[in-house]
Amino acid sequence: MSDQLSQITHNYREILVGLGENPEREGLLDTPKRAAKAMQYLCRGYEQSLDEIVNGALFASDNDEMVIVRNIELYSLCEHHLLPFIGKAHVAYIPTGKVLGLSKVARIVDMFARRLQIQENLTRQIAEAIQSVTDAAGVAVVIEAKHMCMMMRGVEKQNSVMNTSVMLGAFRESVNTRQEFLQLIGRSK
Structure with missing residues (x-):
């Protein structure tokens, strides 16, 4: 995992904790990484030039x-x-x-x-x-x-x-x- 993806994944995990969720429960185990990848995809325009x-x-x-x-x-x-x-x-x-x-x-x-x-x-x-x-x-x-x-x-x-x-x-x-x-x-x- 790249440093950038790792950092975003960590941040999403912290958001889940901050919301009162348990990121270790089955349904959320991979959510921070999936959300990080989704955000990178949704913001891919930063990596493109005209x-x-x-x-x-x-x-x-x-x-x-x-x-x-x-x-x-x-x-x-x-x-x-x-x-x-x-x-x-x-x-x-x-x-x-x-x-x-x-x-x-x-x-x-x-x-x-x-x-x-x-x-x-x-x-x-x-x-x-x-x-x-x-x-x-x-x-x-x-x-x-x-x-x-x-x-x-x-x-x-x-x-x-x-x-x-x-x-x-x-x-x-x-x-x-x-x-x-x-x-x-x-x-x-």
């Missing part, structure tokens, strides 16, 4: 029309309570000579989502990463998510959904471009 994710998957293109990837599932952990928030991201960009491999958009979403986050920052990080990689004329990101910290504790509101958006370049400057994007993802009235 360069590794993109891996050269930029392709020359004459297309200068909006490219949209809708309904990208995302799973993240709220940095305030370490509870999940789950939702989907809609990402668009307007190419200026090169397009990004389709799966790379989803991988960029995942990389940032797999870090302790607040949704507002996650939305901006995705938009800025797509902008820096593609040098697009504009980038738009909308995320809608349900937060377990609001559903399982606190105000316990089961149907609340948080929406965040970041508009860069043409999406920020042009009402028509922004409206087209919002209509295409089904968010405009």
Whole structure:
């Protein structure tokens, strides 16, 4: 077991004791190690970089029309309570000579989502990463998510959904471009 995994496992064991549980009882014997491995997996975005994710998957293109990837599932952990928030991201960009491999958009979403986050920052990080990689004329990101910290504790509101958006370049400057994007993802009235 790595030093990092060992330390996290120890910490989970201490949490169980602090909660009044017996980590030696049958059902909990391997729980600290399983929880440690799960947390490492859920936070694997810290071990990834934008360069590794993109891996050269930029392709020359004459297309200068909006490219949209809708309904990208995302799973993240709220940095305030370490509870999940789950939702989907809609990402668009307007190419200026090169397009990004389709799966790379989803991988960029995942990389940032797999870090302790607040949704507002996650939305901006995705938009800025797509902008820096593609040098697009504009980038738009909308995320809608349900937060377990609001559903399982606190105000316990089961149907609340948080929406965040970041508009860069043409999406920020042009009402028509922004409206087209919002209509295409089904968010405009």
